[in-house]
Amino acid sequence: MDTVIQEVLTHNKNGNLISILKEIQDNRIDLSKDVMLEVAKSLGVSFSEVYEIATFYSFISTEPLGKNIIRICKSIPCYLKSSDVVVATIEKELGIKPGEITPDKKFSLHLTNCIGACDMAPAMMINKKRYGNLTPEKVVEILREYR
């Protein structure tokens, strides 16, 4: 874990905390208190400076994230196209609610504001991939690919 953090810090020489925290998280290291403390110490900034970035942005999380991060849109355009049914399907498939992570840590589920895929509502992202025109059947198919 320490080596990954040090590597990330090495190629973010400008010390931009947003890029650093995102990259650590992309390596699937949870931003625990210890991890944030190490980042702070290495950069010579206070813990609160790291923590305030980690808690401001919705794509950076201080809670554990799944190997696959599901972000499903909760905004109006998707809501008009019955995103609630899709959310309910995912909840049932994975046995978790939004904000939770599966016991095997394979998935975490998050409701997010508009992801700009309203022409293919309801839409979601899994990691860095976008999925649109979702139906309960389609979403079950998609989840199967990640299991």
Add this chain to the structure above:
Amino acid sequence: MPETRVILKNCGIIDPSSIDSYIENDGFVGLDKALKMSPTDVIEEIKKSGLRGRGGAGFPTGLKWDMTGKAQGDEKYVLCNADEGEVGTFKDRYIIENDPFSLVEGVAIASYAVGAKKAFIYLRAEYNYLLEKLNNAINQAKDKGYLQSAGVDIEVFEGAGAYICGEESALIESIEGKRGEVRYRPPFPPTEGLWRKPTVIDNVETLMNAPRIMANGADWYSQMGVDRSKGTKVFSICGDVEKPGVYELIMGTPLRELVENLAQAKDIKMVQIGGASGRVVPYENIDTPLSFETVLGAGGVMVFNQSRDAIEIIRMNMAFFEEESCGKCFPCREGTKRLLEIVTLFHEGKAYKRDLQALEDLSETMMLTSLCGLGQAAPNSLVDTLKYYRSEYESRIM
């Protein structure tokens, strides 16, 4: 009036991964022309075109470039705002997906005009799948020597999920690696922007206009449009429509053309223009022309049919702002919370008559005293529905 594709002229025509395909379709003609002119003359041309910012605020682009160009100091920046977070807006995503080269060319023209050696494209985290495409376009432009000719290096900065970072000063803070909190102004970015250096910050669509204007001339451009709204506008439309998508119209085209003819909406109750912070237009005003003088925003259009509950929609808008307020100024931090609470009372049929007045007072206070556009515009849809659909609110009073 059907679609007029000026900004979107390459979308669906070129191969967005190949610069040769772009060059075959008059790519970099605008930049080549600009480079043969002095930076001051380029700015004059943009000024003469009447181009105004497409991110919603409509500030004259030439004036912004002029102020930045004339600002003291050698270190200057151009920032492209691709943090398209406004609910129901996806035109910039469509542009980057289909024609990233025109954007790169636009950034290069702006950088040459103001003398910026470094430019950043701030790409929202929700569009992270576009990063490769955008970097590919930048690298190909570099390989062909276009960016060197313009004297600029372009880098993509990935956001991390925050609506407020679409606000220019919050975006700047974010590139600096901080929380996306709004700055007090003045000073404005043209004098003190990124790292306190003179900075131009323009929306994706605004910068897309620059290559077209330089290639065809300001006179050609300013013939299109009405009043002080020149050129075309790119709209994204969604919600209760048959054909959601991205359409480009000459400024001043009636809303009906977009909503009924192009997107084929039926049985319309109301239309919200400019995302969650936009104005609500009832169906009776469907012939409203789309321009800076009337309604526009960033061009995100949501259509609601007769089956929709106005208060439900407004409650969702208020929940959005309550979550996305950066928390720096209290009219917005507290106001968005209280607006949500009170609208929820109406939604649940638990409101008192006095709550109508409370909504109006609080909205006015926020619009007058919030530090940035988020808090100032958050009550827009509420105020509009209180005007046009007041009986729906009154029917929910206990």
